Amino acid sequence: MFTERFAAKLLSKKKEGLYRKPVNVGKRRGKYIYINNRKVVNFASNDYLGLGVDREISEKVSQNFLKYRNSSSSSRLVSGNFSIITEAEKEYANYFGFCDALFFPSGYQANLALFSGLFSSKDSLFFDKHVHASCVKGMVLSNADCFGYNHNSISHLEKRLIDKRSEYTAVVTESLFSMDGDFIKKEEYTALRAKYGFLSVIDAAHSLGAVGEKGCGQIDEIADVGVGTFGKAFGFFGAFLLLPAKFKEYLFNFASPLIYSTALPEAHAVSVMDILQIISKADEKRCILKDLSVRMKHGLNDFGFKVKGDAHIISIIMGNSAKALKTSQDLIEKGYFVLSARYPTVPFNKAVLRIGMTALHTKEDVDGFINALSDLR
Ligand SMILES: Cc1ncc(COP(=O)(O)O)c(C=O)c1O
Structure with a gap:
């Protein structure tokens, strides 16, 4: 009885593009994670100062x-x-x-x-x-x-x-x-x-x-x-x-x-x-984080993306959940990982790509990410 109920609810989630199947992370090395043996730059962590791997x-x-x-x-x-x-x-x-x-x-x-x-x-x-x-x-x-x-x-x-x-x-x-x-x-x-x-x-x-x-x-x-x-x-x-x-x-x-x-x-x-x-004593790391975040936000703006965010969390507005999910999956192929935040994490039909900047990232990571996203568009 319960199994059928769960199966039906899961199916309807899939149809709405709201089904959750987190990627399997093989290992983490600094700013990189490995997804299906592919090394990708992780833009989906909250390790803002990089202390999680210090x-x-x-x-x-x-x-x-x-x-x-x-x-x-x-x-x-x-x-x-x-x-x-x-x-x-x-x-x-x-x-x-x-x-x-x-x-x-x-x-x-x-x-x-x-x-x-x-x-x-x-x-x-x-x-x-x-x-x-x-x-x-x-x-x-x-x-x-x-x-x-x-x-x-x-x-x-x-x-x-x-x-x-x-x-x-x-x-x-x-x-x-x-x-x-x-x-x-x-x-x-x-x-x-x-x-x-x-x-x-x-x-x-x-x-x-x-x-x-x-x-x-x-x-x-x-x-x-x-x-x-x-x-x-x-x-x-x-x-x-x-x-x-x-x-x-x-x-x-x-x-x-x-x-x-x-x-x-x-x-x-x-x-x-x-x-x-x-x-x-981490003011220098906080400065790096701030500068990189500004670079990411301005860069995305310059390429015509609609973005929100005053600091190290930057959201690219996608709207449609399925589109957000597909973009996040395609970015993995290009060497970047970013979260597609969908309902109920964000309001319905207001999906975003949520970028978590860290002091481990570099200018090259930021520019590479923006280029990869622009290619997909
Ligand atoms: C604003 C906010 N409060 C609380 C939490 C929960 O913290 P924890 O991950 O330690 O359970 C989170 C986690 O993402 C959060 O974003």
Whole structure:
């Protein structure tokens, strides 16, 4: 019975060009991945600074795992609340200008814990319609009243606030949007926050580490609660919330995804402190990333492509899902890999090719990619 249901649903996905069959990656070597034994330049990773393949980090991480061993073997609420984790959390909080921080095994889990833990029925959550799926899922679990506003439209957010805000109101948005690649409109947003006094929750997964002086992304200026992930610019895995001390205490008592899940091991905490040192000194990598991203965006514009993106995430607008998929497949033959982002990752019929720039790329990679894409057109 279930098998037939699944088969029918999969077939309809295929017909709509929305079927997902990820490429098999044989191996990864720096900026390259191997797909069907073909070496291609990877423009589909979030390794913005190239730290995910950094040898110095690999060595430190290996040593940390040898010293502290493999697993925490329990939740923070049982015997996994190692003091070194709390120490690392304090270090992250200080670095980004917050009172405290809380680590999670993934950003998805952090968002589930944050929204389902901190909010409940009768609270009002206003969210940018393009926030990440994990924020949406967390908000659904919270049972709060949720109101979407148009992507990055501060005027629409204000209209919705006027109509629907309640005593406990929070706004949920991203600092650098994961698919559109645009920054939040910081000045307008800050003015609105001052006017209405809402709690500001900012998912900064794509900006922390990669943007601004020392990679801080000025998150402390716009957020009461910030979300960061170690799996992107930090080149590792796991995630962190930046938050007031009372919020952390509350989550320890009420957030099911934290209470009932095995904590990250001690070696992870020591490793992320090592990585923070490297992030703090990576201004040169951030500069390379910025310059290459500008080159990519301008180059694509010059060739007549419609592109979005204010930084290292650049989206080429394709519209039709099947066309986006076919272009991404054809680019593999030409030596480049880029994600075709389709519904429901992006709105229906608004498929894009999502380029993730990294400091590992070169000018030649950028120019080669643009030429390859133009040939296909
Ligand atoms: C904006 C945003 N938040 C959260 C996440 C989830 O992070 P993780 O991959 O660590 O689960 C992602 C992942 O892509 C993301 O783009």
